[in-house]
Amino acid sequence: MKNISFGQYYPAESLIHRLDARAKVILALLYIVCSFLCKNIISFAALALSAVVLVLLSNIPLKAVFRAIRPILFVMLFTVVLNVFWTKGESPLFSWGILTVYPEGLYNALFMLVRILSLIIGTSIFMTYTTTPIELADAIEQLLAPLKKIKIPVHEFSMMMTVALRFIPTLIEETEKITAAQKARGADFSSGGLIKRAKALIPILVPLVISAFRRADELATAMECRCYRGGDGRTKLHVLHYDAKDFLMMAVVVVFGVLLIGLNMLAIGYTM
Amino acid sequence: MSDAFIQVENLNYSYAEEDGREIPVLHDISFEIGRGEYVAILGHNGSGKSTLAKLLNLILTPTSGRILFDGKDVAEKELTEDELYQLRRKVGMVFQNPDNQLVATIVEEDVAFGPENLGLPQQEIRRRVDESLAIVGMTEYAHHEPHRLSGGQKQRIAIAGIIAMLPECMIFDESTAMLDPSGRKDVLRTIETLNREKGITVLTITHYMNEAAKADRIIVLDDGRILMEGTPAEVFARPEILRKAGLDVPQCSALVEGLREAGFAISGDCYSPELCAEAICRYIQEKRA
Numbered sequence: 001m002k003n004i005s006f007g008q009y010y011p012a013e014s015l016i017h018r019l020d021a022r023a024k025v026i027l028a029l030l031y032i033v034c035s036f037l038c039k040n041i042i043s044f045a046a047l048a049l050s051a052v053v054l055v056l057l058s059n060i061p062l063k064a065v066f067r068a069i070r071p072i073l074f075v076m077l078f079t080v081v082l083n084v085f086w087t088k089g090e091s092p093l094f095s096w097g098i099l100t101v102y103p104e105g106l107y108n109a110l111f112m113l114v115r116i117l118s119l120i121i122g123t124s125i126f127m128t129y130t131t132t133p134i135e136l137a138d139a140i141e142q143l144l145a146p147l148k149k150i151k152i153p154v155h156e157f158s159m160m161m162t163v164a165l166r167f168i169p170t171l172i173e174e175t176e177k178i179t180a181a182q183k184a185r186g187a188d189f190s191s192g193g194l195i196k197r198a199k200a201l202i203p204i205l206v207p208l209v210i211s212a213f214r215r216a217d218e219l220a221t222a223m224e225c226r227c228y229r230g231g232d233g234r235t236k237l238h239v240l241h242y243d244a245k246d247f248l249m250m251a252v253v254v255v256f257g258v259l260l261i262g263l264n265m266l267a268i269g270y271t272m
Numbered sequence: 273m274s275d276a277f278i279q280v281e282n283l284n285y286s287y288a289e290e291d292g293r294e295i296p297v298l299h300d301i302s303f304e305i306g307r308g309e310y311v312a313i314l315g316h317n318g319s320g321k322s323t324l325a326k327l328l329n330l331i332l333t334p335t336s337g338r339i340l341f342d343g344k345d346v347a348e349k350e351l352t353e354d355e356l357y358q359l360r361r362k363v364g365m366v367f368q369n370p371d372n373q374l375v376a377t378i379v380e381e382d383v384a385f386g387p388e389n390l391g392l393p394q395q396e397i398r399r400r401v402d403e404s405l406a407i408v409g410m411t412e413y414a415h416h417e418p419h420r421l422s423g424g425q426k427q428r429i430a431i432a433g434i435i436a437m438l439p440e441c442m443i444f445d446e447s448t449a450m451l452d453p454s455g456r457k458d459v460l461r462t463i464e465t466l467n468r469e470k471g472i473t474v475l476t477i478t479h480y481m482n483e484a485a486k487a488d489r490i491i492v493l494d495d496g497r498i499l500m501e502g503t504p505a506e507v508f509a510r511p512e513i514l515r516k517a518g519l520d521v522p523q524c525s526a527l528v529e530g531l532r533e534a535g536f537a538i539s540g541d542c543y544s545p546e547l548c549a550e551a552i553c554r555y556i557q558e559k560r561a
Contacts, residue, residue: 009377011415133377166377169419218372221331225365226375226386226433227357233391237384237401 010129014059015245017130021139023246028126030253034260035118040271041107043263044114050256051118054125068124069117076116083109107270133165138240141231155231167215174211178204276340277441277473278305278328283337283347285323297323298496301337307440310467310474312484314507315493316518324493325445325477329365330356342440361390364434368446370426371419379421379429380405380414386437397436404432407470408462424455428462435466441473442466448483460486481508481522485543492517508543524548 019027038044055065087109089102127136141158148154179189182203189200264271280303286296298320305311315321326332327339330346339347341363351359367373376382380401387397405411408428418426427447434442444463448456460483467474476483484490490507492500494517500507507514511521511529521529521543528542528551538555542548 009417132381134381162377163375166375166418169417170371173419215369215372218367218369219375221329222365222367222373222430223375223385225329225360226437227360227389228385229353229357229389234388235391235394235397236388237381237394237397239394 009132010060010064012059012130014057014130015249016054016058016125018245019130019249020240020242020246021131021135022143022240023242023250024126024131025136025139025143027250027253028123030250030257031122031126032119034253034257035115035122037257037260037264038111038115038272039264040266041269042266043260044111046256046260046263047118048114051121054121058125058130060125060129064129065121065124068120068129072116072120076113079112079116080109083112104270108272111272134162135238135240137162137165138236138238142240155234159231163219167212170215171208171212175204175208178207275307276304277307277309277342278475279338279340279343280304280328281338281340283324283327283339284335285320285327285332286335296496298327298334301493301496301498303491303498303501305441305473305475307473308467308471310464310486310488311476311491312487312489313475313477313491313493314479314481314484314519315477316479318495319493319517320496321477321479321493322446323496325443328443328475329445330359361437362440364437364439364442366427366431366434366442366444366447368449370423370430370450373430373433374418374426377417379410379416379418382418382429383432383436386433390437400436400438401432404436407435407465408432409458422455423451424458427451427455427459431459431462431466435470435472439472441475444474444476444478446477446479448478448480456480456483479519481520481525482544485522492519494518504543505541509541528552 016024034050035047038047055062084101084105085099087102087105089104091102092100093103093106094101131139137158140161141154144152144154144157183189187200187203189197191197192200280301283298283301284296285298286294288294301324313321313324323332327334327347330351333350334347337347338345341359344359346359374382375385383401383404384397387400392400401414402411405414408431410425410428410432413421413425413429418429421429431442431447442463448459451459463474463476464486466472474487476487478484485504485508487504490500490502490504491498492507492514499517500510500513508521508525511525514521520526524545524547525543528538528548531538531552536555538551540547540551540554542551
């Protein structure tokens with residue numbers, strides 16, 4: 001559990017690691033748009049290929065990429081089943097009882113699978129894996145900086161995000177400790193119905209929440225002791241700066257999007 | 273004005289129970305800590321030492337009495353945000369739980385947090401981060417995630433985060449209490465380096481004898497009063513008073529005390545393992561001669 005992939009930076013040397021964090025946020029958004037542009041088998045094939053290229057470019061081992069995918073395996077399976085059995089087409093491929101499968105259903109399932117996979121790979125490669133959470137928070141803070149003019153506390157939001165990311169592993173560790181402590185006292189988390197199991201979580205949640213408040217209090221004191229007084233007048237160890245490679249990469253993704261639109265026009269096979 | 277960095281004068285603190293009763297915690301505490309000194313405040317649970325820490329931290333305001341940092345009274349009236357900020361620059365605090373002091377998810381970014389708040393230029397932050405990590409011996413971990421480090425390592429990162437602000441004085445509030453013995457050793461060595469080599473005034477609040485033994489001076493707190501004050505040699509020479517305060521003597525002192533009771537006339541100070549070993553060696557050589 002200590003190695004959760006959410007918000008977990010993977011240190012490595014790569015082109016994508018060196019990109020500006022703001023550029024990476026924009027790139028991730030552009031890539032999401034790209035994945036929704038695909039309509040036929042050729043454009044989806046191009047999307048799948050681009051995801052592979054991204055993984056290769058980022059120097060992140062496949063094992064780590066699979067870790068990002070594992071939590072959504074169920075969602076993917078669900079989507080596939082739903083698409084296979086609920087898409088209506090013209091000529092059924094085969095029927096089995098009340099279930100009828102059309103070729104369109106298989107296509108849709110495949111397309112959705114590729115789309116979800118590339119979404120996850122794209123966002124985790126561009127953002128969580130190659131960008132430290134602090135850089136990410138900084139990037140979002142700077143991208144949203146114009147909103148400060150209308151009194152939106154952008155710095156505070158980004159600080160909250162950083163602190164939340166920092167404490168996720170700590171709180172997970174604590175949850176494990178409390179669970180073990182409650183088990184040692186005879187708590188049973190794995191039997192009984194849904195309600196009984198939900199109730200069994202209370203002895204974990206109550207101490208966890210109390211301790212989270214205590215931690216928050218101590219952290220606030222520690223931050224004040226380190227002269228923290230909000231975003232005004234703060235400087236940064238890592239100053240973000242755009243580079244030629246950032247603009248180049250964004251241009252590449254935009255061109256890729258245009259290419260996808262073009263590929264959609266090719267009348268090959270089923271179109272979503 | 274004397275050359276004291278921290279002056280505590282007739283400090284009293286009591287907290288109000290829900291039914292309105294006043295429960296006194298600290299009684300008329302006065303002490304001074306000189307510039308560049310290394311002082312330990314020693315006390316067992318309930319001696320009032322955590323209350324004292326909170327007062328020095330300005331989390332609590334004293335019922336009566338004065339606390340002066342660098343000649344400036346900080347307890348007299350509510351400090352303005354700016355005065356508080358100036359004070360925090362000079363006096364760094366390291367707390368008990370390293371987890372609850374680290375803000376950032378990468379070690380060097382956490383160390384940079386203080387200097388960033390001071391609004392220093394980027395190169396200066398870089399220089400201070402590198403220097404601070406070198407002082408605590410964590411340079412090679414600059415790009416690690418704090419939650420993958422051990423307790424002692426995390427605490428040294430927390431200390432580096434304070435050093436990077438170049439404080440004149442550092443207060444350690446039970447900073448080794450949650451660490452394993454090797455982590456404690458590392459942190460103690462770091463504290464000694466800060467005091468001896470960097471000239472930072474150090475005040476540690478602790479209940480560990482061995483930790484207090486490293487200080488120039490020990491203030492023993494019991495039941496909200498100062499029970500004893502002196503060099504480690506003076507304090508540990510009086511185990512009966514320490515035991516009365518619910519404290520133990522360092523193991524080596526206890527060993528020598530036992531030996532003396534058994535009729536071995538070992539002389540000299542024996543509050544650290546090194547001193548103890550020397551004293552016993554000396555005794556054996558004298559016997560042989």
